[in-house]
Amino acid sequence: MAGRGSFSNKLGFILAAAGSAVGLGNIWSFPFEVGAGGGAAFLVMYLIFCFILCFPVMVTEIAIGRKTQLNPAGAYAALGFKKWKILGILGILSGVVILSFYNVVAGWAFGYFVELLSGNFDIGNQFGSFIKDVFKVGGYAILFMLATAFIVSKGVAGGIEKASKILMPTLIIMILGLVIYSLTLDNAFKGLSFYLVPDFSKLSLGVMGNAMGQAFFSLSLGMGALITYGSYVGKDDNIVSSAAFITLADVGIAFIAGLMMFPMVAYLTDGTMEGAGQGAGLIFTVLPGAFQSLGPTLGVVIGSLFFLLLSFAALTSTVSLLEVPVAYIVDEKGVRRSRAVWIMAGIIFALGLPSLLSNGYSAFFSSFITYVGSENATSFMDFAQNVANDTFLPLGGCMISIFAAYAWKTKNLNEEIAKGYPGYMGSFVQKYLNFAITILCPLVLGTMFLLTFLQTFFGVNLF
Ligand code: PFF
Numbered sequence: 001m002a003g004r005g006s007f008s009n010k011l012g013f014i015l016a017a018a019g020s021a022v023g024l025g026n027i028w029s030f031p032f033e034v035g036a037g038g039g040a041a042f043l044v045m046y047l048i049f050c051f052i053l054c055f056p057v058m059v060t061e062i063a064i065g066r067k068t069q070l071n072p073a074g075a076y077a078a079l080g081f082k083k084w085k086i087l088g089i090l091g092i093l094s095g096v097v098i099l100s101f102y103n104v105v106a107g108w109a110f111g112y113f114v115e116l117l118s119g120n121f122d123i124g125n126q127f128g129s130f131i132k133d134v135f136k137v138g139g140y141a142i143l144f145m146l147a148t149a150f151i152v153s154k155g156v157a158g159g160i161e162k163a164s165k166i167l168m169p170t171l172i173i174m175i176l177g178l179v180i181y182s183l184t185l186d187n188a189f190k191g192l193s194f195y196l197v198p199d200f201s202k203l204s205l206g207v208m209g210n211a212m213g214q215a216f217f218s219l220s221l222g223m224g225a226l227i228t229y230g231s232y233v234g235k236d237d238n239i240v241s242s243a244a245f246i247t248l249a250d251v252g253i254a255f256i257a258g259l260m261m262f263p264m265v266a267y268l269t270d271g272t273m274e275g276a277g278q279g280a281g282l283i284f285t286v287l288p289g290a291f292q293s294l295g296p297t298l299g300v301v302i303g304s305l306f307f308l309l310l311s312f313a314a315l316t317s318t319v320s321l322l323e324v325p326v327a328y329i330v331d332e333k334g335v336r337r338s339r340a341v342w343i344m345a346g347i348i349f350a351l352g353l354p355s356l357l358s359n360g361y362s363a364f365f366s367s368f369i370t371y372v373g374s375e376n377a378t379s380f381m382d383f384a385q386n387v388a389n390d391t392f393l394p395l396g397g398c399m400i401s402i403f404a405a406y407a408w409k410t411k412n413l414n415e416e417i418a419k420g421y422p423g424y425m426g427s428f429v430q431k432y433l434n435f436a437i438t439i440l441c442p443l444v445l446g447t448m449f450l451l452t453f454l455q456t457f458f459g460v461n462l463f
Pocket of ligand 1: 020216226320321
């Protein structure tokens with residue numbers, strides 16, 4: 001393994017994979033997707049996608065990674081399927097696109113830490129001008145990319161393993177504390193019912209497509225991140241229980257982030273919930289006001305600590321996003337690891353510039369494209385998210401299942417899984433995973449991908 005790290009123990013892999021999964025997807029995009037998708041109906045779809053369809057894909061990605069010990073593109077080739085290398089490359093490209101805009105949002109989170117530390121609670125009202133200030137936000141984004149590159153250049157094992165162990169539990173405790181606080185606010189119950197009582201009339205193809213994209217994005221699936229991380233898993237580790245832990249941790253944290261957010265939204269909107277669907281600014285506009293209501297001292301401490309921990313959660317995700325293209329050029333092109341890291345970090349930062357400019361600074365990137373059949377223009381950043389999260393990741397997940405079932409074959413997948421799981425063969429888990437990989441995932445993910453792709457970009461509604 002050319003210049004690659006390895007995890008010291010099983011916990012190391014799980015924590016790092018959970019660190020990859022838990023990030024802005026849980027605390028920033030999950031609540032705003034729920035808000036935009038009409039509340040609980042979105043939540044139900046999201047849970048179905050995570051547990052029924054994404055979980056089998058996760059097990060498969062980790063198994064391919066452990067079997068081949070390679071990056072996504074190298075992995076398919078190493079199993080003897082050179083043509084499938086394209087799927088790995090598609091995944092790597094998705095990761096590059098995701099990191100390019102993710103790093104910008106991570107810069108917002110870090111910027112909010114600084115603002116709240118200085119007691120600027122009004123930043124919630126200034127969100128629009130904050131994200132438009134490209135020099136300030138760009139500075140934070142540069143810092144973030146430098147920190148990511150530094151950690152990746154040190155190898156996977158060292159940095160992430162240590163950081164996740166302390167910071168993730170701290171973040172969870174903090175969110176739980178905020179859940180308790182937000183439940184004491186006026187109108188909290190209205191927020192909860194928006195979040196937890198489904199109104200299925202709100203369900204549409206668009207909402208289902210977003211729930212699918214969000215599930216893949218939040219679980220770091222569909223692009224081979226977990227193939228890359230799977231290559232660091234020990235031979236006798238149980239992949240199924242590791243994947244179950246990662247899925248539960250990720251979904252659990254998103255769920256409690258929702259419990260924290262929606263009572264706050266209800267409180268700030270006098271129970272009307274108007275503004276819950278405002279999009280990417282949701283946590284950034286709502287949370288500062290809620291922190292302010294804790295009083296000046298406590299508000300500064302809790303508010304700044306929250307955004308600091310969110311930045312760390314984002315960092316363990318950006319590290320995994322950068323690791324994928326880096327592992328690719330280290331393994332396949334023989335580039336030295338440290339050089340690979342800095343080259344990729346530079347390229348991805350540059351690719352993120354249009355996203356940085358697309359929040360009001362540049363009219364061109366802010367109204368980048370108008371999809372066929374849509375009245376409003378979409379910004380470059382939203383476009384990048386639509387392409388990567390909602391399109392490439394589910395397509396990647398569908399193709400990974402097809403690869404495992406029909407090219408590599410379920411028998412080989414089962415053998416790999418069984419290595420760390422003695423009772424696996426013949427168990428219900430085996431039967432379900434095999435059914436999901438051969439039939440359910442290709443069929444459902446493939447159909448959903450096609451329908452949402454046509455609808456989002458071309459306004460074609462086949463329903
Ligand atoms: N799962 C991360 C989050 O929820 O913030 C984002 C992400 C990381 C997506 C790594 C994909 C990935 F490969």
